[in-house]
Structures are given as C-alpha cells and as structure tokens.
Amino acid sequence: MSVETRINERIRSPEVRLVGPKGEQIGIVSINEALRLAQEADLDLVEVAPTARPPVAKLMDYGKFKYESAVKARESRKNQTQTIVKEIKLRPKIDPHDYGTKKGHVERFLKAGDKVKVTIMFRGREQSRPELGFRLLQKLADDVNELGFVESAPKQDGRNMIMVIGPHRKKAEAKAEAKADRNAQAAAEAAAQQQQVPSPRSEAAPAPTDV
Numbered sequence: 001m002s003v004e005t006r007i008n009e010r011i012r013s014p015e016v017r018l019v020g021p022k023g024e025q026i027g028i029v030s031i032n033e034a035l036r037l038a039q040e041a042d043l044d045l046v047e048v049a050p051t052a053r054p055p056v057a058k059l060m061d062y063g064k065f066k067y068e069s070a071v072k073a074r075e076s077r078k079n080q081t082q083t084i085v086k087e088i089k090l091r092p093k094i095d096p097h098d099y100g101t102k103k104g105h106v107e108r109f110l111k112a113g114d115k116v117k118v119t120i121m122f123r124g125r126e127q128s129r130p131e132l133g134f135r136l137l138q139k140l141a142d143d144v145n146e147l148g149f150v151e152s153a154p155k156q157d158g159r160n161m162i163m164v165i166g167p168h169r170k171k172a173e174a175k176a177e178a179k180a181d182r183n184a185q186a187a188a189e190a191a192a193q194q195q196q197v198p199s200p201r202s203e204a205a206p207a208p209t210d211v
Contacts, residue, residue: 005046005047005048006046006047006050007044007045007046007047007062008035008038008044008045009035011031011045011047011055011057013031013047013054013055014030014031015028015029015030015031015054016028016029016031016034016045016047016054016055016056016057017052017054017055017056017057018034018037018057018058018059019048019056019057019058019059020058020059021041021043021058021059021060028054034057037059038059041059043059043060043061044059044060044061044062044063045057045058045059046058046059046060046062046065084114084115085114085115085116085117085164086105086109086114086115086116086117087116087117087118087119088102088105088106088109088116088117088118088119089118089119089120089121090102090118090119090120090121090136090140091120091121091123091126092120092122092126092129092132092133092136093126093132094136103140103143103144106118106140106144106148106165107144107147109167110144110147110148110165110167110168111147111167111169112167113167113169113170114167115151115164115165115166115167116148116164116165117162117163117164118137118140118162118163118164118165119160119161119162120133120136120137120154120160120161120162121159121160122159122160122161123159127159130156130161133154133161134154134161137154137161137163138154140163140165141163141165144165146168147167147168148165148166148167148168149165149166149168150163150164150165150166151164151165151166152164
C-alpha cells in the first residue's frame with residue numbers, strides 16, 4: 001500500500017533531520033524551525049525518509065519535483081520492452097518435416113527476444129508414454145541452445161507436458177539489431193539503385209545527312 005508523501009504542516013514528527021535544497025546536511029532541527037527555513041526559502045518541506053529516526057526532510061519545490069518524477073516515470077515505461085510468451089504445440093510422434101517447421105518458429109521467436117512455451121499434447125494411449133514427450137522436448141532444447149535456454153524444465157500438466165525456453169538475448173537488444181539490419185539493407189538497396197542509373201551521354205548522336 002502506497003503512502004502519500006507528507007509535506008509542510010502534514011509532517012507529524014516534532015523534529016526532522018533537515019537536508020538543504022542542494023543536498024547539504026543541515027542537521028536535526030525542530031519541525032517549527034524547518035518550516036520557518038522552508039518559508040524563508042520559498043520552498044516546501046518534504047519528508048523523504050519517513051521511517052528514519054528522526055525522519056529525513058528536504059527543502060525543495062515539491063510541485064517541480066512531482067512533475068519531473070512523472071516525466072521520468074513515463075520515459076521509463078516508454079523504454080521498457082515487454083517480453084512476450086509465444087506458444088508452440090507438438091505431438092509426441094510428430095513427423096520430421098513438421099518438427100522442422102515448428103523448430104523454425106521457435107528459433108524465430110527466440111531471435112526476437114521472446115520466450116517460448118512448448119506444449120506436448122498427449123492423446124489416448126500416448127499418455128502412458130510420457131518419456132516420448134520428454135525426449136522430444138530435450139531434442140528441441142538441444143537444437144535451439146544457441147538461441148535460448150531451458151527456463152522451466154519439462155513437467156507434466158494433465159494430458160500435456162510443458163517446457164519454457166527463454167532467449168539468450170533481451171528483447172531490446174533483438175529489436176535494436178533488427179532495426180540496424182533494416183537500415184543497412186535500405187542503404188544497400190539505395191546504393192544499388194544509384195549504380196543502376198545510366199550515366200548521361202556525353203555527346204549527342206550525329207544527325208543523318210542527305211546523300
């Protein structure tokens with residue numbers, strides 16, 4: 001539960017450890033003295049460490065402080081990249097071609113910095129052979145170990161067996177590399193188009209002469 005920051009007369013302690021507007025240590029003073037200093041400096045008295053004994057209070061422009069904190073929070077959320085969990089479903093007796101296709105999807109997801117939840121679906125008598133699913137998951141983990149690692153080991157979940165593979169690279173790194181690749185490709189295509197433009201003829205073709 002968040003507690004609202006106490007400022008000025010809302011501070012309940014009879015004394016505080018006061019910090020100046022530039023971070024200088026003023027020392028322990030009574031709350032009345034701290035409020036007087038805040039008023040003289042045309043600043044707010046803000047309780048920044050309420051659990052300290054005595055609480056720590058700082059002289060600052062609280063309105064400006066809240067605005068700057070909100071801007072920083074927005075920038076932080078903007079720069080965050082959410083890891084997405086993709087899911088791939090396999091059957092214990094999947095044929096090699098389908099396995100190769102599914103493995104390609106897993107590799108693509110891991111390259112993009114996403115986690116992959118791999119689910120083995122057992123049906124009928126297959127439920128009595130969980131080792132088939134376990135071996136298939138181990139094979140997949142080995143085949144993609146250059147791109148990801150087993151974050152959650154295979155475990156039985158009803159009729160299914162589940163394993164989670166995490167990417168070695170963070171999503172932000174994958175997005176930055178993909179952007180760099182796109183920029184490099186666009187630059188290469190632009191350079192190729194410039195080379196294909198025919199140079200203007202240096203001389204005009206001679207006009208036909210009458211015989």
